[in-house]
Amino acid sequence: MAQARAWSGQVTHVIDGDSLLTGNREIRLAGIDAPEYTQPYGREARQVLYDLIHGRSVQVKPVTTDRHGRIVAHVTRDDGLHVNAAMVEAGAAYVYRRYTDDPHLIALETVAKEKGKGLWSLPSDQRKPPEQWRREHENETDRIGFNCAVRKTRCKQMTSCEEARFYLTRCGTHWLDGNKDGVPCERTLCKS
Structure with a gap:
């Protein structure tokens, strides 16, 4: 997909810890991978994202479209908070190293892991x-x-x-x- 223009919208649904809807468009947060809903910490990850953005206005900067037809994007909250990074910082998502080597996200994940935040508080198994x-x-x-x-x-x-x-x-x-x-x-x- 060619780099699409950014747009603003209101979050209407939070699907899981890394997916949301703005109107009828499904957005997948770029560079992160949150636990699946039925996986340990999956429901908590969804709640973290819900608390961060549900009903809020966001800026969506598309990167690509994934094989499921979702828009993979960077999402910024109306107050400037980068949502993708906030999920990693809270320990609610992993850095999706298959798709990014962003040093900022990796540093946030390292700190979250060291502090035992979110999913990093789970037993290692x-x-x-x-x-x-x-x-x-x-x-x-x-x-x-x-x-x-x-x-x-x-x-x-x-x-x-x-x-x-x-x-x-x-x-x-x-x-x-x-x-x-x-x-x-x-x-x-x-x-x-």
Whole structure:
């Protein structure tokens, strides 16, 4: 993708510790990888990002588009806070070394690790980079035919009510249940 122009928008949803929505655009935070929602510290990482940006105005500077169609970007809060770096500094995300060697992010991660912040406070056997964790757990979800590592965040991406229920209960895509009654995608897939 050619370098797209930056834009401002309001955060409407926080998907997990490194993904969010501004309007109908899904943004993946560049250079970081937060624990998956079902991984140790995954829910906490999502909460950290939620507390940082939900409902706030942000500046989005696209870098590329990933294989899931998400805009990979640097996100800056309306008060100037660089959200990607703030997640690493809080110990809520790893530096995604497969895609960056940013010395500033690496230094923030080193300090967070030394101070035992966030995910770095977990026992060492529970601290795994999400990419490694996804590889180790992909067969577990493949047995039932659905996989949290496959990014599906909207009802229109689901093929059945069963799949929507899986994403709601196993992957933490809680916004599929707009009225919070435990039934996802009621207008389309899970009509009564």
